[in-house]
Amino acid sequence: MADESKNVLLYIVRHGETAWSLSGQHTGRNDLPLTMHGEEQASCLKNRLAGIDFSHVFTSPFKRAERTCQLAGFGSAAAPDPELCEWNYGDYEGLKSSEIRATRAGWTAFRDGSPGGETIAEIGARVDRVLSRIRRLEGNVLVFAHGHFLRICAARWLELPPEDGRHFVLGTTAVSILGYDPSSLTPAVVLWNDLHHLKT
Numbered sequence: 411m412a413d414e415s416k417n418v419l420l421y422i423v424r425h426g427e428t429a430w431s432l433s434g435q436h437t438g439r440n441d442l443p444l445t446m447h448g449e450e451q452a453s454c455l456k457n458r459l460a461g462i463d464f465s466h467v468f469t470s471p472f473k474r475a476e477r478t479c480q481l482a483g484f485g486s487a488a489a490p491d492p493e494l495c496e497w498n499y500g501d502y503e504g505l506k507s508s509e510i511r512a513t514r515a516g517w518t519a520f521r522d523g524s525p526g527g528e529t530i531a532e533i534g535a536r537v538d539r540v541l542s543r544i545r546r547l548e549g550n551v552l553v554f555a556h557g558h559f560l561r562i563c564a565a566r567w568l569e570l571p572p573e574d575g576r577h578f579v580l581g582t583t584a585v586s587i588l589g590y591d592p593s594s595l596t597p598a599v600v601l602w603n604d605l606h607h608l609k610t
Contacts, residue, residue: 425474426452438499455482458607465549470494496556500527520576534572
């Protein structure tokens with residue numbers, strides 16, 4: 411892509427635990443807070459990310475992402491970006507995958523989407539807009555957002571179809587890095603689903 415700087419490292423951080431991430435309910439546009447454990451997880455990010463110079467910090471405007479960003483020590487530096495919001499699950503908001511499959515056998519979010527919500531093509535296009543802006547930047551860029559959104563970010567960074575986000579498991583407050591292979595300058599995953607900062 412002609413507009414890529416090749417000098418950007420994209421750090422992506424999933425928000426901390428919420429009641430619904432713990433229960434396995436699909437959480438798109440419901441603006442849930444972190445649980446107490448989620449706040450503890452987010453606080454552990456402060457040491458994990460300390461000492462890294464970030465040229466830009468962005469966060470989803472939802473409470474769970476903004477609070478994670480704040481507890482990680484970047485609240486005052488972060489710019490909210492509405493395009494970082496989680497997938498809109500429409501009629502499946504608040505449901506577990508097992509509940510959806512009880513009436514729609516074999517359903518998967520990454521293949522089938524959600525009635526009344528975003529299609530995989532629509533969220534893929536939204537991710538592409540975000541990545542297009544980030545690829546024009548330089549330095550270390552930090553983004554706080556949501557599980558499915560960030561999994562699709564990984565797929566699109568690698569120039570894979572958005573449904574291939576299903577291959578990238580991502581825990582709460584996981585730190586991942588997207589960048590470029592130094593020899594070929596092709597898009598690459600530098601680090602994925604790092605949870606070593608969490609207290610045992």
